Amino acid sequence: MGLLSKKDAKLITDPLADNNPITIQVLGICSALAITAELKASIVMAIAVMFVLAIGNVVISLMRNIIPPKIRIIVQLVVVAALVIIVDLILKAYAYELSKTLSVFVGLIITNCIIMGRFEAFALANGPWQSFLDGIGNAVGYGLILIIVGFFRELLGSGTLLGVKVLGDPIEKTGVYAYGYENNGFMLLAPMALIVLGIIIWVQRSRNTALIEEH
């Protein structure tokens, strides 16, 4: 196989399913609950995290031999925060509209445990190229779950997808609403994100029983 060796390819494909950061490693749950009420926000967050995680992983990996172990968490935090602030400033100057959409996510990225988790678990012990792939792989795995949760919450909660009224108009009573269908407002609240996530974890583990933890 051409571009990537088998080992490198696994760095990307593993986090998509069998080592998914959200459903298996249980990282990044907080943002998965907070911002998945609509699909667009999920997609934006997924892209933003991919950007920060890939670059941050490379930076930490390059610094891995000089970082004092006693303060490594602080160093990681500084790297993420600096990266995020610089990206935010550049967006505000050259892509103002986009930066307004992102506003709330910027803070969430810094505190997203998936970033610190990957720095700590992978970038500190591996080379920059592997760390870059690991960053991309984990961010895609994370984004995938976010998008699935966002899809169901927006569809069942607001009856829209990416803001388009796919189920008809709830006020004018067109589409499925004409038959007495109602939006489930509960889907928009955080507890339902947890339940949707739980269902995903259930489906995944029942399809691949090797993933079930022994107790």
Place this chain on the structure above:
Amino acid sequence: MEKRTDSNLYTILFAIVMVIIVGTLLAFSDGALKPTINENKRIEKQQNILYAMGINENEDGDVIFVGKDKIADEFSKYIKKQLVIQGDKIEEDDKAYLIDIKKEQTIGKKDPSKRRLPVFIGEKDGKTIYIVPVRGKGLWDAIWGYVAMDSQMVVQGVYFDHKGETPGLGANIKQRFFMDDFAGEHTMKNGVFKGISAIKGNADPKNEDKTDNEVDALAGATITSSGVSAMLKSELKLYVPYFKNLKTN
């Protein structure tokens, strides 16, 4: 075996060097990008003010502002006058739209007569429209906007924005389906100022009753909706004397 990177001296030196490098980097990027960012914010204010009075390029339920390239011309075309009210005196000021409402609110808390209240007077289709800025608190952070009214304080249009409301819930205050509801709504009832409340289950989801001082609240965003009501009530109230004066003159 003790590694070089384990020693206290190394750790402290590393921390110092890191802080200096990162600090310089951030200060430099902030300084370099600040002018562009401020210009973006200035343009945004003009776009928001025009949006509230109905000058926009909306299509298909999306919020679309007047383009950046022609905003300066459009702003001077539609906004005829900018006034600043401070206590009893009213002055004209071309830069009134740049007044920082947050700062003025802090001043107003200590001494309401010192607070500067901007009013932008626009003209559209021969009708005079008064646009005022509002600012309040949502669930997580600040919310603000502009309210365009006629001389009877009947809302002609609004624009809302927020700093960090929840996407999909409170963040929807800047969506058309919420903002459009305000157009035509009365802020006065029988000559007394009442404001407009975003209320859930008001049995009028299509908002056909424009004189009930109520619009439909956002689902799943009760606190943001109440924040909007509170903001409109407390901020618009300050302008009531000005509008009363308009009638008598």
